[in-house]
Amino acid sequence: MLEGWLQIALFLVVLTALVPVLGGYMARVFTGERVFLTPLVAPLERLLYRLLRVDPEEGQDWKRYARSLLVLSTLFWLALYLILRTQTLHPWNPGGFHSGTWDVTFNTTSSFLTNTNWQFYGGETTMTYFSQMAGLAVQNFVSAAVGIVVVIALIRGIIGRSGKSLGNFWSDLVRTLLYILLPISVIGALVLVSQGVIQNLSGYTAVHTLVGGNQVIAQGPVASQEVIKELGTNGGGFFNVNSAHPFENASGLTNFLEMLFILMIPAALTYTYGRMVGNRRQGWAIFSAMLILFVIGVSVAYLAEQHGTPAQHLAGIHHGGNLEGKEQRFGIANTALWASITTVTSCGAVNGAFESLTGLGGAVPQANLSMSEVVFGGVGTGLYSMLIFVIIAVFIGGLMVGRTPEYLGKKIGAREVKLASLGALFTPLTVLLTSGASVATAAGRQSISVAGPNGFSENFYAYLSQANNNGSAWAGFTGYVQPDAGNLGAKGVHLADIMGGLGMVFARYAPILFVLAIAGALAGKKVAPAGAGTMRTDNPTFVALLIGVIVLVGALTFFPALLLGPVVQSLTTNLF
Amino acid sequence: MRRDLVTSVIAVLALTALLGIAYPLVITGVSQVAFPGKADGSLIKRDGKVVGSRLIGQDFRGERRYFQGRPSTATKYAADATAFTNLGPNSRDARDTFRKSLRSYLARERPYDRGLIPAQVPIDAVTSSASGIDPQISRANALIQAHRIAAVRDLSLQHVRKLIDDKTDGRSLGVLGEPGVNVLELNLALDGRR
Numbered sequence: 001m002l003e004g005w006l007q008i009a010l011f012l013v014v015l016t017a018l019v020p021v022l023g024g025y026m027a028r029v030f031t032g033e034r035v036f037l038t039p040l041v042a043p044l045e046r047l048l049y050r051l052l053r054v055d056p057e058e059g060q061d062w063k064r065y066a067r068s069l070l071v072l073s074t075l076f077w078l079a080l081y082l083i084l085r086t087q088t089l090h091p092w093n094p095g096g097f098h099s100g101t102w103d104v105t106f107n108t109t110s111s112f113l114t115n116t117n118w119q120f121y122g123g124e125t126t127m128t129y130f131s132q133m134a135g136l137a138v139q140n141f142v143s144a145a146v147g148i149v150v151v152i153a154l155i156r157g158i159i160g161r162s163g164k165s166l167g168n169f170w171s172d173l174v175r176t177l178l179y180i181l182l183p184i185s186v187i188g189a190l191v192l193v194s195q196g197v198i199q200n201l202s203g204y205t206a207v208h209t210l211v212g213g214n215q216v217i218a219q220g221p222v223a224s225q226e227v228i229k230e231l232g233t234n235g236g237g238f239f240n241v242n243s244a245h246p247f248e249n250a251s252g253l254t255n256f257l258e259m260l261f262i263l264m265i266p267a268a269l270t271y272t273y274g275r276m277v278g279n280r281r282q283g284w285a286i287f288s289a290m291l292i293l294f295v296i297g298v299s300v301a302y303l304a305e306q307h308g309t310p311a312q313h314l315a316g317i318h319h320g321g322n323l324e325g326k327e328q329r330f331g332i333a334n335t336a337l338w339a340s341i342t343t344v345t346s347c348g349a350v351n352g353a354f355e356s357l358t359g360l361g362g363a364v365p366q367a368n369l370s371m372s373e374v375v376f377g378g379v380g381t382g383l384y385s386m387l388i389f390v391i392i393a394v395f396i397g398g399l400m401v402g403r404t405p406e407y408l409g410k411k412i413g414a415r416e417v418k419l420a421s422l423g424a425l426f427t428p429l430t431v432l433l434t435s436g437a438s439v440a441t442a443a444g445r446q447s448i449s450v451a452g453p454n455g456f457s458e459n460f461y462a463y464l465s466q467a468n469n470n471g472s473a474w475a476g477f478t479g480y481v482q483p484d485a486g487n488l489g490a491k492g493v494h495l496a497d498i499m500g501g502l503g504m505v506f507a508r509y510a511p512i513l514f515v516l517a518i519a520g521a522l523a524g525k526k527v528a529p530a531g532a533g534t535m536r537t538d539n540p541t542f543v544a545l546l547i548g549v550i551v552l553v554g555a556l557t558f559f560p561a562l563l564l565g566p567v568v569q570s571l572t573t574n575l576f
Numbered sequence: 577m578r579r580d581l582v583t584s585v586i587a588v589l590a591l592t593a594l595l596g597i598a599y600p601l602v603i604t605g606v607s608q609v610a611f612p613g614k615a616d617g618s619l620i621k622r623d624g625k626v627v628g629s630r631l632i633g634q635d636f637r638g639e640r641r642y643f644q645g646r647p648s649t650a651t652k653y654a655a656d657a658t659a660f661t662n663l664g665p666n667s668r669d670a671r672d673t674f675r676k677s678l679r680s681y682l683a684r685e686r687p688y689d690r691g692l693i694p695a696q697v698p699i700d701a702v703t704s705s706a707s708g709i710d711p712q713i714s715r716a717n718a719l720i721q722a723h724r725i726a727a728v729r730d731l732s733l734q735h736v737r738k739l740i741d742d743k744t745d746g747r748s749l750g751v752l753g754e755p756g757v758n759v760l761e762l763n764l765a766l767d768g769r770r
Contacts, residue, residue, distance in 0.1 A: 007752060051590050052583045071580040072587055079588050125657050134596030141595045170583065177591070182599065189603045190610070196631055199607040199615045204656055207626050209634045210642065210763055216656040217632055219617060223607065224600040241658040244706035246631035247617060251745070252753015309665035312703075315674035320699025324670065325660055327705050328646070328712040329745070331754035335706075352706045353660035362665070454664035476662040485657060575668045 001306070004333025008298060011259060011337065012291075018264050019287065023271025029179045030152050030172070031276065041178045048174050056174075059165025062520025065153055066513055068169040069146060073113060073509070076142060081109045083135040087487075092129035094203035094219075095486055100126060103492035104480050110501035112136050114508035115143035115378055117229070117236030117348055117471035118462075120479035120497060124218035124239050126487050129201055136236060137225040141185075144232025145176040147380030150512050151269065154384050155276050157519025158408055161527060166519050180265070181231060188227035188261060195257075196250030199223040222247055230261035233378040235348030235471040243338075243351040244327055255334055255351060262347045266376040269383045277408055281538035286386055289543045293375045293550070294344050297364045301336040304360035310573040322361070325353025336361065343368035346378030348471025354461075355454060355474040359570030362457065365472065366566055369464045370558040371550050372427055378469060384515045390537065391420040391518070393549045397535050397542070407537060409527035416518055423514035427467050428557040430507045434499050435463035435561070443495040449476035452576025457565035464558075466500045467507040620764065628760050629655075633711045636763065638684060640728045643713070643721050643766075645759045646700050647677045651708035661704045677702040688724040696720070712756030715744060729766065739765050 149172035239245040274283020306321040335352035343365040398405030405412040438444030458474040479496035607615035635653040636642040663670035743762040
């Protein structure tokens with residue numbers, strides 16, 4: 001118990017210490033300063049600009065920035081769909097896998113493009129190594145970079161001095177990939193391999209077990225994908241059980257590192273933000289609001305999981321807490337901590353089974369997602385969604401004191417508030433519409449695997465997770481029926497696959513457009529000097545106001561759904 | 577628009593080549609040279625044959641001369657098609673599964689550990705892991721099974737306990753994760769001493 005709290009505290013200390021280091025580095029990358037990697041990376045960077053035929057110095061207004069982003073995303077969508085549908089032609093296909101059905105592939109493609117990594121498929125039974133490496137893992141990099149460049153564009157809009165340019169999309173993308181994601185991935189992957197995470201292109205290994213049985217052990221290029229899946233808050237497991245698999249997550253140490261990979265960029269971006277707007281306290285204020293909400297969630301989850309479940313108690317087991325769906329090497333503390341990390345961020349990788357969490361323990365991931373992924377959130381997406389809430393908080397604060405709201409010297413007008421409201425409400429609306437449509441129809445309910453409140457949670461969480469681009473699951477929910485390995489005879493569940501896929505796409509790109517439009521609107525505004533009447537946005541009062549707004553919006557939207565799922569489960573000892 | 581299209585087509589090809597081919601192949605190459613055993617899955621060979629991986633749990637089918645791993649009710653230790661049990665906190669199936677696991681654990685161990693009562697059965701012995709291929713059990717679980725192993729293999733309890741100590745992985749760096757006993761390595765050590 002004490003050891004558990006100690007590990008959670010240690011993690012938070014290491015994370016916080018990393019924030020200024022990585023955050024400062026990222027700020028230098030995006031302001032074009034020289035960094036220690038410049039001599040190594042600059043030649044490759046210049047080569048890419050030449051290949052792409054772009055001028056990295058050419059500024060783009062918000063519409064052109066958005067257009068480049070959307071065109072690239074569309075083409076990558078097509079490319080990934082093509083790769084996943086031609087598996088029989090692939091090199092590195094030791095399992096001889098066929099392609100998935102069109103509907104599941106539609107879902108998977110949309111999922112990886114949008115940084116969601118919701119998985120209706122099981123990696124080791126359906127995906128060729130080529131699909132994993134050249135299809136899925138590429139999106140782990142690119143979708144993460146797209147999220148980061150959007151928040152950088154927003155920051156440039158906030159600090160812009162009556163110009164229109166938000167920077168250059170292509171240059172931001174290339175610099176994110178070459179200076180941030182790729183170098184950390186290379187080092188991270190090798191460290192993971194040194195601790196037991198596998199990295200090979202071999203076929204599956206046939207084993208004769210000690211008692212004379214046969215076991216087949218799946219192999220693959222795992223470490224290279226594992227690290228970017230976490231670093232980019234993607235979350236799509238190489239294997240079906242994701243980071244609970246010992247080949248993805250071999251020990252307490254790999255677990256600690258992988259949790260850091262998930263949270264380090266979203267946390268550090270707050271510092272990048274503070275440095276770029278010229279006031280580090282602004283960054284720390286946002287970090288504090290995130291940290292407070294995060295720590296509350298972790299504590300609740302850890303305490304809840306130590307209590308065990310009604311099913312366990314009724315079977316006559318009253319001690320030891322809830323270890324169903326958890327690995328011995330991680331234990332309760334590290335599974336609860338991971339579950340919180342992966343749901344405050346939009347990662348969605350798991351090291352234990354969410355559906356087997358206690359009622360209250362399972363309420364934590366659901367509540368985290370209900371706050372629209374602003375508590376750290378996805379790489380880039382988290383901070384830009386948080387800044388939307390900051391604008392709303394500034395607006396509400398302005399109304400309360402009766403002044404024109406302004407943020408960092410820029411007046412927040414009707415247009416910005418409208419766009420921010422749209423940005424804040426679009427995702428929750430998508431969740432409610434899709435999960436409602438699913439649970440109200442027989443076509444939707446066929447995806448649900450169990451009766452009672454956990455069945456409701458399966459369905460609600462599926463659409464909550466997809467629209468928030470998270471990707472974790474109450475994994476009994478199915479969109480795919482596979483009688484044999486390798487996609488043979490597989491059938492997709494149309495409604496779940498397609499509605500989920502559309503939910504992911506709309507809830508990813510609509511908010512991006514709102515955010516870029518806000519950036520464009522702010523970029524043209526003059527900066528007014530702060531006066532006596534200016535509401536400060538870097539003190540504890542504002543942090544409290546911000547937390548209040550986030551909790552209020554999340555709670556008002558999702559409280560009924562949370563009542564029907566986890567709250568019922570934590571209040572009853574009945575079985576279903 | 578045209579410019580964006582051309583650039584995007586080239587970007588798809590160039591980034592796929594860099595991030596999707598070059599990067600994983602370089603990592604594979606370096607890993608195979610620097611950490612060959614680990615990159616290939618920490619496989620264990622006996623008499624030239626692969627008998628398992630130290631990271632992947634194995635089904636010992638309740639055989640009395642072997643330490644038993646955690647229940648794997650959904651997948652029976654399949655390591656090529658892993659899955660969660662998805663047994664929920666208020667699930668009847670969960671209650672029934674726990675009951676069955678508890679009963680069979682007691683039936684197996686009680687003849688050798690007379691005083692064993694349900695309240696002493698460690699939680700890892702009756703719950704399925706997340707992966708279904710958890711390579712470890714808790715020390716408490718191993719120490720109960722030690723009675724059976726000592727009796728069936730005609731060893732001193734002290735000796736079996738020492739083997740358990742040898743095959744216990746502590747927390748990483750002394751603080752991270754939970755300690756656990758590697759079941760396959762422990763059973764191989766038992767077989768190895770004759």
